[in-house]
Amino acid sequence: MFANRHRRIQWLCDLVKSSPSATYTLRRPFGAPQILTGNPNNVQHILKTRFDIYTKGDFFKSNFYDLLGNGIFNIDGENWKFQRKVSSYEFNTRTLRKFTETVVDTELFDRLIPVLWESAQKKTVLDFQDVLQRFAFDNICKISFGYDPNYLLPCFPQAKFACAFDEAANISTKRFNSPVPIFWEVMKILNFGSERKLKIAVSEVRKFAQKIVREKKEELEKNSKIDSVDLLSRFLISGQCDEDFVIDIVISFILAGKDTTSAALTWFFWLLSRNPNVEEEILKEIGGKTKAPVFDEVKDMVYTHASLCESMRLYPPVPLDSKGAESDDILPDGTVVKKGMRVTYVPYAMGRMESLWGEDWNKFRPERWLERDPVTGKWVFVPRDPYAYCVFQAGPRICLGREMAFLQMKKIVAGVVGRFRVVPAVEDSFDPVYTSTLSSKMEGGFPVKIEVRAEE
Template structure:
């Protein structure tokens, strides 16, 4: 019976795709590109400027369907190429039935969207609907008062005291008791590890401990395959597919019929929510027990539960959102960092020198991490090239013009593109393709040999967003990443176990990843403990 159901599902999916492609082909043959070019010129869009020949051809009714479909497996890179080919670093993508989508990497436009006109560029309905089954009304999928309340309550957990606790009791324990022993065993046995998987396990344990007071023990020597983690990964992948769907009607129809990827999403989300529900109920019981002793251990989940939020489904949404943010973004940043460092030995030597200098300084761990200027610069440089969240979408509530003159009609999706922004020579110079942490540093005029970090404008480098929605966990993420870098590199060489000349294949769902994982060999560093 199951085999028969899978067969019917595949037939349905193939039929839907074939029907859509057939209709688009018919439409494209009925109209000429000349008519479309005339319409584009009348609309006053910036697609007619020099370099526009590289932008995708648009047809009446179907828009740029053929180009979108042809590049569906490399969407982020393709859109980045289009932005780079536009003199204004902004272009309009025409979609089905006249829908327009604006993509930009212009810092002035980003400033306009994320700050000065923040109130008219919220999370759009398309994004909310696409992600709602997974993220619900969690902080990353809502606007207005619901977002403000969650942000206000969460912000209390990102003070200096919480950060010190996070580094000292959470990251240090996970690093010394789990990550380092697993790497040491791999080095001794000469086995290959999937570093992407290892780092996801590491950050998953950490976010659960600091945000919920719960240890899932996902990073153990046996590398357990938890139902929750597998379900979470599938929910992310399918939800991302919804968001980037060329024809949303396809996933909506599958959802209505309960077949294919939508059936799998329902099962995955159910498992994720069951995990979050159990966690919340256990936390409630713990709060009651601790209250009787006047010793309530406060974390993000406790704050929400003690603030009067009794709607269990709402708190579940919050839990899922924080797991997604704490697990996927930080692990993505670290995965690409270790790849880039392996290809740039000079930068690795500078980081090692800094680690050895700071580890013998006698300062507290938190201060030690904050003083790692070169490592901080290297992480920023890595995220410039491979931002954990490569694109972010807003939707215009009213008609508007961006600073570069691009018309934005009410209901238009506007996407700023951190991945493309990190690749613009106009922003980073002709050597933008080089991994060069020094571009974030300057020599201290008073202390020979000392570097000072030089930050960039948030709207030129919106890796952690900017404006009112700037990431609350930015400092926590940097502290965690620097502690991992120091703890790993002072003991081990991380050597990619890829075929000669092969590079990791870039892949993005809601965050940047390496397709198929990041296989590495671990070697004990000479002279390490």
């Protein structure tokens, strides 16, 4: 574990791929053994068949409680069911979909495209990962709070809340990956080192969220007829008034939307730069959609959708997910699970398994998701088994924001690819390193030069 601490995700992937059943029991020097799996039958068993016994577990909750509190990503049972039910209703409203579409268009055409255009004119190098993270942060704050942090501006301002959120997420993840958990527990008691930094960062995050919640309450009290479509307003209108509860929900939504779409798009544009044939097919598809494709047009971007799925197969925004076993069990491949053990499925490894994707698993090939309609000759998207491709989880905890994420990503692809070439400002031999906290990143950023695409 120590020798591979700088390539932890890749090492865990190697362990899973080297096992005949794609399942490996890691016996750690401290703490209970951990089971790692990339077996789709096991994943279905964990996420669906025995969903009742595979919970977030005390280990996960204790590590992330300071940041996530009792938000939807850190709880089980009746509290989770309640938040899921309310969230599910809000995510499925036509009003929110339209609001999201408007927010993305505004951020895309008023901020992202002008930033890229200016960079192209001045021939500067951008960290495209940072640009996309800023874009995603503005978007999720507008959708969640109805608040604009103005994080994506040409001067690239520092947002205290965004920096605090990143630090809190990074330290919480280090807690989770620590081989000797008692170290951080002692530091927390002593208010020392990284735990002191975490306390300060979380305080900043919650203070900011609390300010937004209180301002939104006042806004709604002054004008009960206000046409509020952001998620926070909708939760408050539906009767969720406990302040800490609402703050936890808001923080969870930011976690879900801030880095996941930006991570997916960072790797997508990297792969696109290395596969000009795919870029050409996307250009054909978005031909008349560079203005502002509406929802129905976005749905028709089948090849782009397949390309995004293929990118996330190789570089999933969340590389692994852990559950805690509430009772003894046996997985479908015969692996024995004891009460209290952590069971982790690894989407990063599953996207790299020859048994699931064939000999060309290491190729970026969107066509593996498509087939031709025998009548029209057009591409038709063919979904994969959700337990073999569990990038958005599966079963009762499947991601509620999946459709919203694809809407955002396809709009960005249409807006950017139709106007610019995103050219990596690196050596041809450059091999980016996939790293992860709560979501994945390209280590050291993604330096690019922006070139304006010549009109036909």
